[in-house]
Amino acid sequence: MYQVITAPAFPMVDDAAVNLTNSTTKTMFNPGGAANPGVIWPGMVKAGSILEIQAWGTINTSGTTPTFIWDLGLGQATPPATGTNVSLAATTAFTLTNQANVAWPWRLNYSGRFTVTGTAASITGDGVINIATSLTAFTPRWIPETIALRTVTLNVNIPMGVVLAGTWSATGTTNIANCNGLLAVLHG
Numbered sequence: 001m002y003q004v005i006t007a008p009a010f011p012m013v014d015d016a017a018v019n020l021t022n023s024t025t026k027t028m029f030n031p032g033g034a035a036n037p038g039v040i041w042p043g044m045v046k047a048g049s050i051l052e053i054q055a056w057g058t059i060n061t062s063g064t065t066p067t068f069i070w071d072l073g074l075g076q077a078t079p080p081a082t083g084t085n086v087s088l089a090a091t092t093a094f095t096l097t098n099q100a101n102v103a104w105p106w107r108l109n110y111s112g113r114f115t116v117t118g119t120a121a122s123i124t125g126d127g128v129i130n131i132a133t134s135l136t137a138f139t140p141r142w143i144p145e146t147i148a149l150r151t152v153t154l155n156v157n158i159p160m161g162v163v164l165a166g167t168w169s170a171t172g173t174t175n176i177a178n179c180n181g182l183l184a185v186l187h188g
Helices: none
Strands: 002-004 038-040 050-060 067-077 081-090 104-116 121-132 138-143 151-154 160-168 176-187
Touching (some): 038 176, 050 067, 081 160, 104 138, 160 176
Antiparallel strands (some): 038 160, 050 104, 050 176, 067 081, 067 160, 104 121, 121 138, 121 151
16 A cells, blocks of 8 residues: 655646755755645554655756755645754755756655654655766765664654755855656555
């Protein structure tokens, strides 16, 4: 048995571009974002449930060497999402090269297994993000990047929205991260 996690009017494919202008602001940029995330409702998660998430899009900069951090997580969703997001898988700052204003692709895949449920639920998982180094080549990167960060505690007795956020290291009008789609499936 599996449940595809969606919310009313949750778009599967969108061009939800975000132009982060503040280097210290983590901003949700997945389709649905903070206002309408895909939601894991109370009672959906069982011990042994598997959460699979895929996200894909493009990233662009013509800056000299800005960095970008991807952060996939679950946040309190009542909708709209409020409160603090719990990071499931994040990168450290990834240095991007000047792309001469061409959007390069990225793709993220994550799988996690719940071993405990309730107010102190536990999920252990990891994934890979493929970040383009040109239009035809990419660098794969494990997420999260340490073993200790692969087990996360969270409260699944409240609605939890699936969110993808990002942070630029510097401002720039050509610093644009797009999430063209996000798919979350809960098995079991």
